[in-house]
Amino acid sequence: MEIWSDGSYYFGNFENGVKEGRGVYFWADGSRYEGEWKQDEMSGTGVFQWADGRRFYGQFAKGVMHGYGEYVWQDGRKYEGFYKKNKKHGQGTYTYSNGQKYSGNWEDGMQHGLGRIIDADERFREGVWEQGKHIEWIE
Numbered sequence: 001m002e003i004w005s006d007g008s009y010y011f012g013n014f015e016n017g018v019k020e021g022r023g024v025y026f027w028a029d030g031s032r033y034e035g036e037w038k039q040d041e042m043s044g045t046g047v048f049q050w051a052d053g054r055r056f057y058g059q060f061a062k063g064v065m066h067g068y069g070e071y072v073w074q075d076g077r078k079y080e081g082f083y084k085k086n087k088k089h090g091q092g093t094y095t096y097s098n099g100q101k102y103s104g105n106w107e108d109g110m111q112h113g114l115g116r117i118i119d120a121d122e123r124f125r126e127g128v129w130e131q132g133k134h135i136e137w138i139e
Contacts, residue, residue, distance in 0.1 A: 003062075004028075012037065027051075035060065058083070073097075081106065104129070 003009040012023015019025075019076045026032045026105040035046015035088040041063040042048070048065075049055045054134035056070020066087040067069075072078045081092020088094075104115020110132030126138045 106130075 001009060001011045004012075007028040008026060010023055010025045012019065012025075013021030015021065018040040020039065020049065021037060022035070024032060024034040025041040025042075030047065030051035030124050033042055033046055035042065036044025036080060039043065042060040042063060044060060045058070046060055047055065047057045048060075048120055052074065053074040056069055056071045058071075059064065059067025059105070061067065064086040066085060068082055070080045071079065074096075076097040078095045079088060079092055081088060081094075082090035084090070088106040089108065090106060092106050092120045096102075099120030101116060102111055102115055104111065105113035106112070108131075111129035111134075112131060113129065115129055116124045117125050128135045128138065
C-alpha cells in the first residue's frame with residue numbers, strides 16, 4: 001500500500017517501485033479507479049468512479065480513457081462507444097436523460113459525420129453532423 005499526504009492511497013501490485021498489474025487508487029476527494037496499471041498509469045481495463053457518482057467502465061491507456069467504454073452520469077445520461085485520449089471518437093451512442101439517443105460517428109468529443117437521432121419509442125432520423133452541430137437530415 002502507498003499513502004500520500006493528501007489522504008490518497010493505492011492498494012495493489014507494484015513492480016520495480018511503480019504501480020503495475022491490478023490495483024485500486026483512492027483520491028482524497030472520494031474518486032477511485034480500480035483496474036489495470038502499467039508503469040504507474042491507468043492502462044488496460046478498469047472502472048473510474050468520480051466522487052459525484054459519474055462512472056466510466058472500459059479501456060484506459062497512459063492514464064486516460066482510450067478504446068471502448070461506457071460512461072454513465074447520475075441523471076441517466078450514458079455514452080457507449082469509443083474514446084481517444086479522453087474524448088468520444090469513432091462510433092458511439094449517447095443516451096440523453098429523456099431517453100432520446102444519438103448513435104453515430106464522433107470526432108474529438110463531438111458528433112461528426114453520419115448519425116441517427118432515435119426517439120424513446122425507437123423511431124429514428126438519419127442526418128449529418130459537423131463538429132457537434134446538426135447540418136442536415138438525410139431523407
